[in-house]
Amino acid sequence: MVKAIDMSLVEHALQGFTIPPQPQVLRHIQQQLNAAEPDLNRIASLIALDIGIAGFTLKVVNSAYFGLRNKITSVEQACRYLGLNRVVMLVRSVLLRFTLEEGRQDEFSRKLWTNALHTATLAMTLAKQLNFDQQCQDDCYSLGLFRNAGMALISQQAPQYAAVLQQGLLQQQAVSSIEEQHFHTSHEVLGYLIAESWGLTQTLCNIIAYHHSPALLLETDNQAEHQRFAILKIAEFFSGESRQLFQVNLDPEWQLHQSRILDVLELEPLQLPELAELLHRQELRTIYSV
Template sequence: MAQAIDMSAIEQALNGFTIPPQPEILQHIQQQLDAPEPNIKRIATLINLDIGIAGFTLKVVNSAFFGLRQKITSVEHACKFLGVSRVLKLVRSVLIRFTLSDGKDDKFSLKLWATALQTGNTAMTLAKHFNFSQAIQDDCYSLGLFHNAGIALIQQQAANYEQLMQQGLVAQYGYSEIEEQHFHTCHEVLGYLIAESWGLTTELCNVIAYHHSPALILESDSLIERQLFALLKLAEHFTGESRQLFNLNLDPEWEQHNSTILEVLEIELLQLPELAELLHRQQINTIYKV
């Protein structure tokens, strides 16, 4: 596993920030899953309590990334077709967007969740292409949605977040350095706390905690953590996530660590244009020209 989070620093990191609790709907669904015989109808009913969440879940399930031959027309159908556990992962990921956006439709918030969705879809598609297990494919989607969740918390209290990050990145400071300087916390730690409180796996929580600390996570003795991190970073690179968020043609983490990242996935830089073509065929835009 990656180096343990320094819990003594958590209180300082949380100064002025409140980690949103896992929504009640998720708690009830989890109770159903833990039952000896989960009731699919009851689970579907719980999801359908919020039509926005139910609708977005169906939209995701019916997207090209799942490659389903038939259209899923109801949450109950999705539970039967994909399995309740997979649907729960999707609902959890969908809820993080609704919970943290809290109705905000400012330009940066919209960019944040659009890029998170694109990164999650890209990482999941890459995991499928590399023949990773279904569990890892699903985890990649959750990772894409959750990895920048801490940014949403900071931006709620700092309207000039985007501007400060742009200035810091141009000056060649790291993400955490800039955030610690201005906000006395960083989105990696906040994202970790959200993921942990929402019941994500230890591996996902660790990757979120260190996704801007490549030198640390790439030394993890957990192969799953290294693979999830590599898939996330490759997805970020293909989608140009940092460019989209901060309007900068900079990606220093990728430039510095791409060889080690690709080594985890057992591929080379020369293969990236071919992978980009694959993504384009799946209707995923990348920084590589068609």
């Protein structure tokens, strides 16, 4: 486990920001999960109350990732097929977007959530291709989804956020340094607090808090953190995050740390195009297909 979060830094980062609480529908679903005998029909009914959540659940279960021969057409069927924990994961992905967007339709918000869902799906699929278990796959999805949630909070109050980040990245400055200099906060710390308040595990919260600090995170002896972090960073690289969000082709962080990241998974750089091809076969776009 990486070092504990410095709460004085958290208090500093929170100045002027409010962490969005876990939505009511997710709390009700979580209560069912915590019950001695969770009621899958009740969970399906809760999901069906929100057309956005219901539609997204059906879209995911019918995607190429699962490779079903026959399409699933009901929320009840989808819940039975996916299982309780994965249903909660998908519900989070919808609710997080709408909770943080709060009706905003600006270009950066659209890019941010498109990239979040894309990276989450890439990370989950990579974990599957690399033969990690279901829990790891689901964790990687959550990491892809939540890691940049703090950016949404900052950009809500600072419309110039994307332009400032673009300028700093072109000068090869670190993301956290740019944010601290101009906004006196960090999307990593804000993302950590959002993830914690929404009930993610401490392992996932730690990775989100340090996902731009590979040197710190990879110095620990927590293999689970290392593996999930490495998959996340490959997914970010494959998604072309800097290009998609800030129109910047440079990725100094990846160039500097890719060897250590790939070593965690016992991969070589020449294997990345092969992995990308496997993702393309599942209709997932990567920088190799652009």
